[in-house]
Amino acid sequence: MDLKFVPSICSYCGTGCGVLFEVLDGELVGTLPMKTHPVNHGKLCIKGWNLHEHVNSPLRLKHPLVKTFGRFTKVDWDKAIGVATDRLKAVIAAHGPDSVGILVSAKMTNEENYLAQKFARAVIGTNNVDHCARL
């Protein structure tokens, strides 16, 4: 029997409301507003209150997928990373690093955005980095 309340930030709009995830025995059972958070003062909108529902959706992707002959096959991480990077290397070899585009994400963390643009610039060798700020 283990109940935890884990502070976090809502991942819908750009307001950045403080939430608590209610975690019972390692399972995310609810989202509630953090009462003393400086942004939302213990209040949330309909999306924030239901933040845990998308996390728990049975439709979540659980395995890497590789498409062969038009169909997805479940693969392990080594295989997926291998296919992606082999093909990336082939594109770069044939067309140069600026033939690769990378769309980073307004939904992932700062750390992840930093790494993704570092990957584009230092590893691929292109400044073709953008995200959906405009959309």
Added chain:
Amino acid sequence: MTNSFDDLESAGCIFAIGTNTTACHPLIATRIYRAKERGARVIVADPRHTQLGDMADLCVHHRLGSDVALLNGMMHWIIENGWHDKDYIAARTEGFEEMAAVLAEYTPRRVEEITGVPAADIEKMAELYATCGPAALLYAMGITQHTTGVDNVKSCCNIALLCGNVGVAGGGVNPLRGQNNVQGACDMGGLPNVFTGYQPVSDPAVVEKFSKAWGRPLSSKPGMTITDMIAAMLDGRIKALYVIGENPKLSDPDWNHLQHALNRLDLLVVQELFLSETAQIADVVLPAASVAEKDGTFTNSERRCSRIHKAIEPVGNALADWEIVCRLSTAMGYPMDYPGGPEQIFDEMAALTPKSYAGMSYARMGLDGLQWPCPSADHPGTPILHTRGCTRGPGKFHAIAYQDPAEMPDEEFPYFLTTGRMFAHFHTGTMTRISRHLDAEQRTGYVTIHPDDAQRLEIAEGDLVAITSRRGQMEAPARISADVPPGNLFLPIHFGENPANMLTSADAFDPLAKIPEFKVSAVRIAKARAA
């Protein structure tokens, strides 16, 4: 935002233009409610009638895409009446005379002709904004998603500078960010022309610094924006696309055009929570961890960088995005290894980002976060920007003339179409439509149509309406409401089976910001099928 949410509550006037705040930024609407109930004056300008309009002191519905004209009209009247802040203009700005010369033409009468807003209302808006200060201006995508997006934003800045509202408590120019970490993604260099903290890739010193830190030679040639990339995919300059946590197939303009572009790729890698429309056509799909399954930070609209904490283990074999990037990078021959996890990545980033993030650390952030700029470890963060003058020096007025949107209704396509969000769903719906309580609130797409138009076309509530633009055709059930003006339609963007981007244009975008004109298209409509 130049200012902060707390600060909105001390505004004397709140001017919300192009933001449906109660639906899209509900907890910011709370601050507007509080300010209003305390006595602040509220002005709402939006082509559609929004909930916030109900409680406004003045609510106007300007014609789609006429924002520059509306703002110019307000400024004309402010100068005409001498309500502008002459001391502030003299001390802290430049370019006033040039702007005033352009504004001279924008009499309220002429602006009424362009915007459809009665001249008396324009005069009243100007008076409230200029005389009830400090005035906070709020905007969202209603200002930016236009061919004149940059002009619209500059006009918002113009009026704020004109009345001395930049750098003061309760004032400011406050764009409301649509995605939880769109501010952070920009701050982190998720843009083609800048590294972290907006350090330009074209600056050799900056390139040298990052090159040294990362141990690789780096390109100083600015890259392509999303909008440029789509064109480049079509003509074969882009061959591989790696998409992380985005669904361009539904979020980018002109579905057909984009479909062609994506089909031409040699490789599409998509990193996602769900098998989104874009993931379905990918070659490789990488399952990512959700917000509850990882540590890190997000930066919100008021530049507040806050911690998220891992609450549960990722589902299945999903990995945090940072772990996936590390694995890809290592397999590409550039070992990336962060045994200290996100905190170690944050510290590396902060050390390279001197002006804004350098003073931040996980220990300092706590649960309240810190607002950038936070340049040193003893800096408390910055709730209000530009209090001691603008970053560039004097605040610059821009003389801006009104231009029509790229598409205006004509005989063939007689209706204005605009797109946006509704309160229970988010962006392309990948997260919200599979959430039971959100889906229950709105299960299907819809198109909002004015009762007069519905009556003329014999369209009843729920009838399927066929909507056609120069790009394509789609259908959506009718929702009849006077929230849109006659001759206008509204389509929410959340519903893949009624894709608004079947209709929007990939050719109409702001020349500088490259933001598509999602807010204005010309369409024709017909009843497709009765409900």
Added chain:
Amino acid sequence: MTSIQQQVHTWLEEGRVDIFLAYRMVEGHPLPHAFTRERIDETDTLVTGPARYSLEKFATHIASRYPDAKIGMVARDCNQRALNVLQVWNQLKPGQVDTVPVNCCPSLLKPHADCSYLEPKPAGHVKLERGQDPNQSLAQADTLPRAERFDRWMYEFSKCIKCYGCRNICPVCFCKDCSLEHPDLIGTGHLPPDIPIFHLVRAVHMAGRCIDCGLCEDACPAEIPLRLLYRKVNAIVKDLFGYETGSGDTLPPFSILGDKPTMSPQPLLAVSQE
């Protein structure tokens, strides 16, 4: 160690409770926390306030998974009333929750307690002119003419952003299917929601149920004085049926749950006099 920390430590150690719900300061924020025997040393960090969370609601979540769990919690008066209601409605077994009472009402020992309502924030003048003052008494609210009362409530309801936070935070809202989400009762997909029906449906369901804790009002992004509204329905229940919500171990005089309606006809005279 404070005496409460000591008491919780002992209760966990002796097995009087399996889990104890209270608060802990995390980087300056009081957050709810479940203390257990496995991590008994954490009791050193236990605090009782100042924020209020719906601890009894968390207790029902534990009880639904572990029906025999012995649960402890710190309880203010409102927590205790909520526990009474939850037992009446079979969401918790009698005696399943053991409480450590904590200060709530003002006293000589503690001039103000941790309840947000003891230090009311004055309402702004526009709210006083157009809406309902959350700090007024029910008697004061009832002095206004009916039409004006209606207009003021409609102003408050028109701000609603339909977050359902009033229901979600409510310690005594536990239904699996909620009338607020029944599309035949209340339309979906627009803001504001159907008013006043959205708020009145909830108000009706609060009659004989609301324990006047104020969590709903705290959670309301539109700052609608919901506590005042639900006080009104409870006052009617008290006047008509003599039922004091949260005070005893009997079901309220009417119930929309269960096999058969339990509402018994009572003199309608009282209503018309009101």
